[in-house]
Amino acid sequence: MTENSFLYSRADMPHTPGGREVRSIDGSPSSIAAHATAIEDLGQKMASAALTLELFADGTVGKGESFEAIREQAKKVHADLSTAAKRYRPSGEALAAYGRSLETAQGATGWRVSGAERTWEEVRAASLALGGATAEKREWERNERNDVEQTGTAPSDASEQAAFDAAVEDWEYYWSGFDAPTETWEGAYEAACSGLEKVNEDGVSDSFWDNSMPFVEAMLAVLLVVGILLIIVAFVVTGPLALLAGVLAAVAGVLSLLGEIAKLNAGRGDWQSVALAAVGIIPFGKLAKFATFVNPGKFPQLTAVFRIAGDDFAQYGSKLDDFLKTRIPDLFEGAHGLNSQNLMRVLYTPKFLLQGNVRVDGWRAGWQALAGNPTNAAQAIGGAADVYVRFLGTLAGVNSALS
Incomplete structure (x- = not known):
């Protein structure tokens, strides 16, 4: 109930x-x-x-x-x-x-x-x-x-x-x-x-490369613009700005290579672009200029290539230090510590970049500046290869951006 x-x-x-x-x-x-x-x-x-x-x-x-x-x-x-x-x-x-x-x-x-x-x-x-x-x-x-x-x-x-x-x-x-x-x-x-x-x-788990694609593609677009500006600067002037253009071009080349490798891993790139970016960071002109570095009896090959590739950084740093010695003669004599030296490099860099820049005289001089001012046939061939690869990489990037 x-x-x-x-x-x-x-x-x-x-x-x-x-x-x-x-x-x-x-x-x-x-x-x-x-x-x-x-x-x-x-x-x-x-x-x-x-x-x-x-x-x-x-x-x-x-x-x-x-x-x-x-x-x-x-x-x-x-x-x-x-x-x-x-x-x-x-x-x-x-x-x-x-x-x-x-x-x-x-x-x-x-x-x-x-x-x-x-x-x-x-x-x-x-x-x-x-x-x-x-x-x-x-x-x-x-x-x-x-x-x-x-x-x-x-x-x-x-x-x-x-x-x-x-x-x-x-x-x-x-x-x-x-x-x-x-x-x-x-x-x-x-x-x-x-x-x-x-x-x-x-x-559908996106890989690290998939998630990085928006940043990578934006970075490559920025590097394309930077590359065009660096070519113009290196072609038009000689002096500190041209030295800085060389340093930035080396950095941009490495970043572009990393970006193309990332795109390839994400299935959005191709081996042709990776190969072009890889060849673009090889300093053919400097290899010809510093051929003795590659002599196995004097310098290991791998270390020599890195040293040659970093020559732009070494030249820029050396010129900046020479400029600082004219402003602060005892800066590198031991009276100042490393922190002070680095601080002075940062403070005086704008002045360094604004002095001593000279416009090149005509197309021939501009091409020679881009090629590293070769002094013999081997350097001219290597420098011409550098110019050709840089222009080819830039044109490929512009074509990719427009297509």
Whole structure:
């Protein structure tokens, strides 16, 4: 026998033992399935398109000059398109799995919801009837205890209690069975959400290089502009500014090489650009000028190359120190510590850069300045190679930026 209480007469149905509200589960499994199929199909098409673009990019298909513009664009697009395909297809699979779970859950809960709503009205009516019968019974019993004269037979609530018990039993069949399939659906919903988040955030895990691409590409764009300015400065003037241009060009060359390697690792670059950037940091003119450094009997080859490559830094530092000696003769005589010397270098650098700069006299002098002012045929050939590589790298960078 179920004890009657005000809970059974309320309009709102109590929550289930699992604390859930008995209600229909929203959503259209067929619509979700259609979206999932469309997403999976789109992912497959993206993958096919990415593969085709990759074939264009690596030259497997499409020969001739008419394909060059397509090839350059394909290099930029195919990696991103392939990544998008990897995200779309698992997203479609996650949605499809949820659509199937939703359909199952709706089939298992729909009839329970409608049954619980229908029988709840019967429970409420039976509860009110039982409440009225019980009140009459208790009033009769109270009058009996108080010796109040009464006529007729004593009222009973037995039939109302039986009707109430039956109504509650019917209702609980639907009501208590709502938790299990709903819990399964909730798990499927969470799995679908987690699956979509995993695919879009962690499922296609971007590498360090992928995450660095915005910075790397911006750095290469800045270095392109810097490289053009350095070429102009080195071509137009000689003196401290030209020395500084050489130092900055060496730094820019190393950074450009690192940037091209980063792009290659992220699937957005090519070996041609890496090779061009690598050749660009080799000082052919200085190798010819300091050929004795490479003599294994006097200097290890690897160390010699680094020493030659750093010659711009050495020349700049030497000229700056010579300039400082004219301003502070005893700066390097031991009267001042290293910190003081470095401080003076920083303070006097602007003045150093503004003095002694001379405009070159014509195109020939400008070319010789860019080539390192060669004094023999070997240095001229090496310097010409340096100029050619610098111009070639700059033109390639401009073409890449405009395409």
